Amino acid sequence: MNQKEATARIKINKLLEAAGWRFFPEGTSPANIRLEPSVAIKPTDIEALGSNFEKLVRGFVDFLLLDTRGFPLIVLEAKAEDKDPLIGKEQARKYARSQNCRFVILSNGNLHYFWDLDRGSPYVITTFPTPESVQGYKDVAPDSQRVIDERVEADYIALTQRPTYATEAAWKNEAERSDFIRDNKLRFLRPYQLKALHQLQAAVREGKDRFLFEMATGTGKTLTAAAVIKLFLRSRNARRVLFLVDRLELEDQAKKAFAAYLSADFQTVVYKENRDDWRRAEIVVTTVQSLQFNNKYQRLFSPTDFDLVISDEAHRSIGGNARAVFDYFIGYKLGLTATPRDYLRRFDATRPTTRDPRESERRLLLDTYRTFGCEGGQPTFRYSLLDGVKDGYLVNPTVVDARTDITTALLSEEGFIVAFTDDTGDDQQETYKQREFEKRFFSEATNALFCKTFLENALRDPVSGEIGKSIVFAVSQQHAAKLAQLFNLMADRMFPGKYQSDFAVQVTSQIPDAQQFSINFANNNLLGSGNFIADYKTSKARVCVTVGMMTTGYDCTDILNLGLFRPIFSPTDFIQIKGRGTRKHDFREQLFDVSRRDDLAEPQKTAFKLFDFFANCEYFETEFNYDEVLKLPKPASNKGEGPVQPPPPPGGQYEHLGADILASIRVEEITTEGMRIDRMFFERFGETVRENPVIAEAVEAGQWDRVIDYVNREVFDKPEEFYSLDKLRRAAAVDRRLTLREILEKIFGLIPRFKSRDELLEEEFAKFVSDRKPEEAIEISAIKSYFKAYASSPRTREIIDSRHYQDLATNPFFNSRDFKAVPARYRQLVPDYIKDYLPLNQFLP
The missing domain is CATH 3.40.50.300 (P-loop containing nucleotide triphosphate hydrolases)
Structure with a gap:
């Protein structure tokens, strides 16, 4: 038996079931998975399939996923763990065409691609799409030519707001026109905003599906984004649009703007958990943080739920691990940013300045340009502060x-x-x-x-x-x-x-x-x-x-x-x-x-x-x-008058110089539930913060900076209980270092439990795969081991960073053989990614 084949099959089965696909009927819902059109499967066959799924009497076993009417919807080409899923690409295409299928999934259990044969190349996904989502995605018949041919003029938004505006008497009368525009809140695209739309259309003509608008603050990025949204929805190249912001207060601001511009044709909602309003809307606004929280974007959304994703203040809202949220969804991507890349033109990026914020900003912007297909440094459209001042729209x-x-x-x-x-x-x-x-x-x-x-x-x-x-x-x-x-x-x-x-x-x-x-x-x-x-x-x-x-x-x-x-x-x-x-x-x-x-x-x-x-x-x-x-005048100096300047405060450390002896010793095995006193300590802290109206109100509003600042100032280290983060971590009995926010989220029921270190590492590796899209799929297990070791083992990091690779021979967590199995380009790529995007403190015991 080939272990890698069996492992891949088990993983694929679980991913299918997690996404809502069924091997067997469930109640009134029929099975919607079958293996080759002529191969039947019974519950008693499952063990045999798990151990040897790739080769049966009739050849390779592919999954055929069915729609609600029982017609073929997706061909899933499965490969063993040590094989690149893309090697089955042409075989899957041929099979999909024979079954009249538009969609293909290529997977080896670890790396997965979703391929829309009508839209372009296979796209890396981290979860499988749900049946409902793919059915809705199928209803969008994309045709980039319709985007290219759409006529976009200055009144593109105004025509949605008031389609008959040009025929009305108040518009035709020059003397009344200004009041007419103001009273009806009509918005017309400025020449540079119109140029942005036209350059996006030109990029689509060149076959691009990622775009970046670099527009100075105050130049109307939201209005321009509204025009882009209308372009894709109206041309039927998008069924639903996701608009990502990086702060809670910007959600309502964006929703009001889109409602003012587009409500005559399209509905806008702010996404809230446990509500299905977003399914009935064409435009969904949310913060990237809310989707990141507890991996909500993977749990509650399918990769095919949005056909256009727009990131406002792109290099902030998709910085760090948030990039995995952005890349999770299949379709067109647009980034909006007010921060020009060339503000670092006088910064020497070659000198060793790892602690210089300009270096981290430079790397973040380079990532942003790469994400939107602008590796050459030229965004799809650029309009600077100087341009705005020169054209009379902004002031210096x-x-x-x-x-x-x-x-x-x-x-x-x-x-x-x-x-x-x-x-x-x-x-x-x-x-x-x-x-x-x-x-x-x-x-x-x-x-x-x-x-x-x-x-x-x-x-x-x-x-x-x-x-x-x-x-x-x-x-x-x-x-x-x-x-x-x-x-x-x-x-x-x-x-x-x-x-x-x-x-x-x-x-x-x-x-x-x-x-x-x-x-x-x-x-x-x-x-x-x-x-x-x-x-x-x-x-x-x-x-x-x-x-x-x-x-x-x-x-x-x-x-x-x-x-x-x-x-x-x-x-x-x-x-x-x-x-x-x-x-x-x-x-x-x-x-x-x-x-x-x-x-x-x-x-x-x-x-x-x-x-x-x-x-x-x-x-x-x-x-x-x-x-x-x-x-400025000099501040008044002390010349014998007033308070004397105190010396600098000591370092805050206490050094005990007296003797100490061990009086007694007792060994007690503590279970995973921790000591009862620890559990009671944690529960008392939970009651304390839940009963505090300031904390409860701020948690409800999602104001985490305020919550954490308040708890540190007003709750920790007070007489009687002397609550502290360190004590709460010990009481929680988790194998890694929890953050205060995680503890509070658990107390207020926002997460069901604390994730273990390995669970967290698995999630972070899935984000890495989504962002870096490994080509060496056959080596993905080795890359994962390296990723986990570097993120969670300080000793391994020290050896890798110092390049003392000979010390790996005696390193129990990750040895020389493990390192040699890692493809050469990932030996530096993994550490760079982890340093940029992972807070390593969370993996410490």
């Missing part, structure tokens, strides 16, 4: 470069040096760098100077004359709270009686209703409106202090000032933050009294100020032409 920032003596020192090669005398009387020095500002290095005077400089130099609202609406980016939530308090104190002195501590608001994940605060700020009613002029609608709160909540996808066109009160090391974050101010705005729209609109001298937003206190612009754009450079 006025960069205010402001540095104090302290921040200048923090930014220097030497850093900020603090001299002090330790407990023994010895002179010591501690050095701080910009990364440690508001983490290990605190300066109240520096923060006060930041706020004062910002307020004295900020752009003013052209209507009310007050400080223009602003967003300030802080280091941490604690830092944000400090800055909001400082701003409010200073505003009370600058504008007596006007704000009553409503001038600045902290908008971070730990603040209840923070998301609603950001919405109210955009809608000009945060803590009230019209504070200076009654008939002018503008937010009473003038400054939102945040950390990361308002960076991507946040639309507030009347922002006039941005404050970088922190060092930024991610180029993506820098570009996204800068993009919050680039949109144009007409301040006349906020005046209730129409007669006053003509009195404004400068009603249009022509620029915004970007206050940079940490040389971020210099870091990313070394030749940036600063528009305004401020020399």
